[in-house]
Amino acid sequence: MTESTEQPLSERVNNRSQKPNSQAFRTFIADGWGPRPDGLPERSPAADFAAARRATLGRLFPGERLVVPAGQLVRRNNDNDYRFRPHSAFAHLTGLGTDQEPDAVLVLHPLEAAGEARAAGETPEDAPTHEAVLYFRPRAGRDTEEFYADSRYGELWVGARPSLEEVGALTGLRTEHIDSLGDALAKDVGAGQVQLRVVPQSDAAVEARVSAVREQAGLTADAAQADAALAETLSELRLRKDEHEVEQVRAAVAATARGFEDIVRNFPRAVEHPRGERVIEGVFGARAREEGNGLGYETIAAAGNHGNTLHWINNDGAVRPGELVLIDAGVEVDSLYTADVTRTLPVDGVFTPAQRKVYEAVLDAADAAFARAGQPGAKFRDLHAAAMEVLAARLAGWGMLPGTAEESLAPEGQYHRRWMVHGTSHHLGLDVHDCAQARREMYLDADLRPGMIFTIEPGLYFWADDLKVPEELRGIAVRIEDDILVREDGSVENLSAALPRTPDDIEAWMAALRG
Template identity: 60%
Template sequence: MSEEQKQADNRKRPITDEFRTFVAEDWAPRSTDRPALTEAARRAADRRAKVSADHEGERLVVPAGGLKVRSNDCDYVFRPHTAFAHLTGLGSDREPDAVLVLEPLGMSEEQAGHEAVLYFRPLAPRDSQEFFENPRYGEFWVGARPTIEDIESELGLTGRHIDQFEDAVGKDAGELTVRVVRDADAGLTARLDTIRTQAGAEESSLQEADDALAHDLSHLRMVKDDWEIEQLQEAVDATRVGFEAVIRDLPTLPERGRGERWVEGTFGRHARHQGNGVGYDSICAAGNHANTLHWIKNTGDVEPGDLILLDAGVELDSLFTADITRTLPVDGTFTEAQRQVHDAVAAAQEAGFNAIRPGAKFSDVHAAAIRVIAEHLHAWGLLPEGVSVEDTLDPEHGQYHRRWMVHGTSHHLGIDVHDCALATREEYMDAELVPGTVLTVEPGLYFKADDLKVPEHLRGIGVRIEDDVVVTEDGYRNLSGAWPHTAAEVEAWIADVQAG
């Protein structure tokens, strides 16, 4: 139990020696069955081999992170650090406080490589204090934890008790480089900094060395293997289930009050049922709220005639997430103004798709989509007088179009919804697309209700369309390609779902 929890724990629990003896007695034997090695763990072992080759002779420390207090003695639902999940194969809410250590075997060719060791809190015996008395880890409170044998069988690595971690990580710390993923567990990082400096490491060099490891682990996720792409496809397919549940509810939203919250709850229920939950806070933005790019308050009413912009994704138990956006007419039919904006965005998205191929730059996708956005804004007379499409696309003296589409068109997607975030610009925006890259394509147009530069009939309309795409050997595959894209297709989709 954390110090914060201890301070909030004011309930008396009288525990006598007699009771401890009583509660430890007469339990059925535990099962001796062990979990099979998972496919996620097999893939994680391949990733660890790549990391090992890049950090020969170094001790690498990758924490899962710990539980975080929500209030008083209640914790938030745990989600492991992305690097930890990627290198162990553990997803869902496993294993708080665990630490993966890649322990160097030696510097000679015969001993090159690393042993993967997972330090964690294993299942406690029934006669232990933890079993009944610990509300954060005890089996009575949170269920049975895996044993060391379970972890070794499931993950194909070495398991050890977390109590052994600090002695092991500090061993020979002055004779080899020790790196840690710093942001995963601040307390552990602080303790490891002390161990390393006491062993002779320069304090000023620790951050730089650790940042290099974090960068490498983020960059490692830029190209997905076939299993990861399958996971993302499953996440996209599960996301459609949630979207169609929302579509069935569209006619009822105006009468409910706070209809945005209803949409959030409907999608969230299906996300939790289909997978681990939502991959990020869902944006359920009706009417003018769609023009606030990260509208996650979802407190608004939904009125007849509104559009509702739903940006949401299911995260699987493996933590791979979809990221899809569709803008839906609550009445099932777009008005002419809404259709005008929607089809302009759909045309921009199509241009973005057409820019995706091996050898193209990541930034080419945005360049293609934003040109179409600029062309429509110019045709509608929204750019300043005398400003051409080429003028507004000038990065030094133009950019007028960004008043109505401020964000980029694409980002990497994987375990994190904005994956590979620590890659450099040269590795991200300026990099060439290669098979296995997964990215979103999500142009939009946002005309705020109080924007006097916009014709009145367009004010309050916000539209975004977003799909998840994998680069292939000869182009791309849209993981959400079967979803509707044009206004006419969206209308037909709504009619079909509501009729069925």
């Protein structure tokens, strides 16, 4: 038996390649390139807004070093990575979107002068408290092995990464090489002068570095709670969107509306295909990539009884004449803000009487929630309550509840929730379920405030085998979802109102799109 040379498993993925290593080759491949483009990119429209967000965050954690990683590339299979998307907190605080920048870390370093002023009780409310520095991996030189041989970061493999100067010009941030991060994290920590917080579950390697610094400085007590508090604060900072964020969501909604138009035009092809749901998914996905970064979440294209599975993303079923298709989809634009819209559409372009009956009940519930949102003093939780009042009354009228609507709405009842098990609303922004780590009193129990963007999305879901449902309604699923903005004057705006919502308008819209 021949002994094999020991080779780590991590290196064996390269066994299929023959990498040239001669000095002659390295000299040859580094030579003969033209100059790189002159000039620096323009400052991003998001840069000033991101700076204001960082300033707000810094005032909440005076004297502490805050570490916000973008995250790492993630293996899809073998040596292939998923397309990179930065952590939402990193995108919010830097203004960077799309695939910018794997392995980067934003650090808010406390300013020494600010600490001294605070100790003397002299810090003005708007005085800077931190310096923000972005640590990342800039492009390597053409004379390096990384340039031609690194399939993950090399310029010949994935394109040229930006320079420190280019990212600095784009973001307005001071930039440093990622190799200097370790020393930057440890500065003054050992002396007990600076506390460290890092966003949890964002980048395992960075979190391990922070843990090592803490252990060396004896600062491990309550570290998990400190990091959780940072994540909580970062979520709550996004509850009210600034002007730039609102415009980004508007753009995402507009692109999403065009995607729905594409879907309707392709319904005939979906009907002809054995996996027509995939046709719908693919058509919308093309629009999302053409106009934005991609999908804000996996598209739900649920025909017929599949619509009763709330998160149906297999999308492998047929699209049949006479049925409804529940489509829940959103375009994520390059800034990473997403829309989240649902429309339930008749495959033939016309609702049957039974379908219309269910659809109008859900529409009335959505309209009731929208009306409640516009009332002074409305709380986030009131939206769900308003929708449930309508649905419980309608189900009671159809004889589907064991008692009255009022009995069902009582906490000890809730029978109507058999057919509407999810919530009616969630915040929307960089994440489709945005601000998810905010405290209950800041989210569910909070007053609606200007700048909040959220969904209203009631539904009714009648499984084909649910014997408590009248036979003519079985197999019907309807959800209507719109994206709502609270304006500065407290009124509310349906950002997705351009997509028809009433049965008559939907039928006319579909007929016009089909010519």
